Structure formats: C-alpha cells, structure tokens
Amino acid sequence: MSDRGRILHPPRRVMPILEVAGLTMRFGGLTAVSAVGFAAGRGEITALIGPNGAGKTTLFNCITGFYRPSEGVIRLHKPDTEPVELQRLAGHRIARAGVARTFQNIRLFAGMTALENLLIAQHVTLMAATGWGIGAVLGLSRYPAAERAAVERAKRWLMATNLMDRADDPAGALPYGAQRRLEIARAMCTEPALLCLDEPAAGLNPRESDELARLLLDIRAQGTSILLIEHDMGVVMRISDRVVVLDHGVLIADGVPAAVRADKKVIAAYLGEDEDSVPA
Ligand SMILES: Nc1ncnc2c1ncn2[C@@H]1O[C@H](COP(=O)(O)OP(=O)(O)OP(=O)(O)O)[C@@H](O)[C@H]1O
Numbered sequence: 001m002s003d004r005g006r007i008l009h010p011p012r013r014v015m016p017i018l019e020v021a022g023l024t025m026r027f028g029g030l031t032a033v034s035a036v037g038f039a040a041g042r043g044e045i046t047a048l049i050g051p052n053g054a055g056k057t058t059l060f061n062c063i064t065g066f067y068r069p070s071e072g073v074i075r076l077h078k079p080d081t082e083p084v085e086l087q088r089l090a091g092h093r094i095a096r097a098g099v100a101r102t103f104q105n106i107r108l109f110a111g112m113t114a115l116e117n118l119l120i121a122q123h124v125t126l127m128a129a130t131g132w133g134i135g136a137v138l139g140l141s142r143y144p145a146a147e148r149a150a151v152e153r154a155k156r157w158l159m160a161t162n163l164m165d166r167a168d169d170p171a172g173a174l175p176y177g178a179q180r181r182l183e184i185a186r187a188m189c190t191e192p193a194l195l196c197l198d199e200p201a202a203g204l205n206p207r208e209s210d211e212l213a214r215l216l217l218d219i220r221a222q223g224t225s226i227l228l229i230e231h232d233m234g235v236v237m238r239i240s241d242r243v244v245v246l247d248h249g250v251l252i253a254d255g256v257p258a259a260v261r262a263d264k265k266v267i268a269a270y271l272g273e274d275e276d277s278v279p280a
Pocket of ligand 1: 027030031032050051052053054055056057058059
C-alpha cells in the first residue's frame with residue numbers, strides 16, 4: 001500500500017503542550033501500546049482515534065498516571081515553566097501539574113449537588129490556601145478569599161456548561177448529557193493546562209453532541225489544550241486541529257483531519273467497524 005498522502009510527524013506549527021515519545025505499555029504478554037510518539041499542540045484540540053481495542057484508553061491512562069508505562073517519555077510543556085516528565089509522577093501530582101481528565105464511564109458524586117461536585121474538585125486549591133492546616137477553621141489564612149474564588153469558578157463553569165439552573169440538583173438526578181457536561185465543568189474547575197476527555201460524546205444525541213462540540217471549542221478559545229478520545233467522527237472531524245490514529249497499539253497516522261480521513265491505512269483499520277465510527 002502506498003504511503004502517499006499520509007502525514008507522519010509533519011513540522012509543527014505550534015508549540016507542544018504534550019510530547020509523547022517511544023511510549024510502550026505491556027500487560028503481561030500483551031503490548032497494548034507500542035512505541036507511540038506524537039505531540040499535542042498548545043491551544044489545540046488533538047483527537048486520538050482508532051478502532052476498538054487500539055490502545056487509546058491505555059495511552060490516556062499512562063498520560064494521566066493511572067498506569068506507569070513500561071517504556072517511554074511523556075512530557076508536559078506549560079508556558080514559562082520547565083517541561084515536566086509525567087511518567088515519573090504519581091496521578092495526583094500529574095493533576096497538580098495541570099492535567100485534568102474525564103472517564104468513559106461517568107464518575108461524579110451522584111448524591112452531591114452539581115455545585116458541590118465543582119467545589120470538591122477544588123479541594124486541593126482550598127487546602128493549599130490554608131497552608132494545608134487549620135487556618136480555614138481559625139480564619140487566619142487566605143482561605144476565605146480562596147473559597148470565594150472557588151465559588152466564582154464553579155459558577156462560571158456552571159454557566160459555560162448550561163447547568164446553572166441545575167446547580168442545586170443532585171448530580172445523579174441530571175440527564176445523561178448534563179452529567180457529561182458537569183464532568184467537563186468539574187475538570188475545568190481545576191484550571192488545567194491540558195484537558196483529557198475519554199469519549200465525551202458517548203451516548204449523546206445529535207443536539208447534545210453539537211452542544212458538546214461548541215463547549216470544547218469555547219474551552220480551546222479560552223486557552224486550554226484538549227486531548228480527546230472520541231468515536232463520534234462528526235465531532236472529531238469538525239473540531240479537531242489534529243488527529244492521531246492508533247491501531248493495534250501502533251500509531252498509523254498523525255495529521256490534520258482532512259489528511260487522516262483520506263489515509264488508506266486509516267480507512268483499512270476501520271473496515272468492519274460501525275459506519276458511525278468510520279472517519280468520513
Ligand atoms: N488493565 C489491563 N490489563 C490487560 N489488558 C488490558 C488492560 N487494559 C487494556 N488492556 C488491553 O489493551 C488493549 C487496548 O485496550 P484499550 O482499552 O486501551 O483500547 P481502546 O482503544 O481504548 O478501546 P475502546 O475504543 O474499545 O475503548 C486491549 O486488547 C485491551 O484488552
């Protein structure tokens with residue numbers, strides 16, 4: 001098969017927010033991700049696609065610290081700071097370094113209100129404002145100001161995700177699409193440099209998918225970079241700046257949406273898949 005038209009690691013126009021090099025993850029005898037390398041651009045939406053079992057979630061789990069990769073380097077490049085090697089950090093430190101994520105299966109605190117879910121997400125920021133001590137109780141620290149800022153951030157993301165009127169409802173009582181948006185709001189309350197979303201459009205109807213696409217474009221416009229695993233090719237092709245394709249744990253394409261859509265290796269990898277999940 002000819003490689004013409006296929007773009008692998010073209011010259012980057014933008015600075016990277018994330019660089020992945022030689023990333024391999026083995027589970028016993030199974031290599032789920034094999035020597036994968038790509039860069040996600042700062043201020044861009046990068047989609048990670050591929051057929052079922054391609055290794056997308058495993059790669060996400062390595063980036064966000066749920067798995068320690070067998071080999072390879074994952075570098076976070078935030079503006080004006082030294083690059084951080086995420087594969088060396090525990091999960092909570094990766095979150096503090098500026099990487100937030102959502103999961104394929106919704107993981108909200110179902111019994112807490114939407115607002116409470118957004119405040120809990122900012123627990124670390126609030127604790128830091130107390131000097132990790134009893135300052136909050138004694139009123140001796142920067143806690144009150146930090147608490148006001150946390151509430152303001154929560155309000156801002158309730159507005160942005162169109163959930164203000166559901167702020168006091170238990171998260172578990174919200175419709176499915178609203179819960180998905182609340183998860184994104186919760187991640188954004190931590191003010192991440194990189195937002196990692198694992199199939200945010202799964203289970204959404206077309207109207208909700210459109211709303212999600214607009215929300216992700218808004219988040220990008222506000223300067224947060226996004227790494228997105230998604231099977232909904234309508235959403236991927238519409239909003240992504242770049243698309244990285246995995247198949248059987250191997251990177252088979254990396255380019256702009258139009259180039260990836262026309263890539264013969266990508267088309268071949270998706271043969272036999274659901275029509276909706278094929279790049280078209
Ligand atoms: N914890 C684990 N232990 C053993 N094998 C695993 C583990 N996690 C994933 N795998 C295997 O690694 C491969 C890649 O799975 P992964 O979930 O990363 O793929 P995916 O591209 O996210 O798939 P999907 O689109 O279906 O979510 C699969 O063969 C899967 O069975």
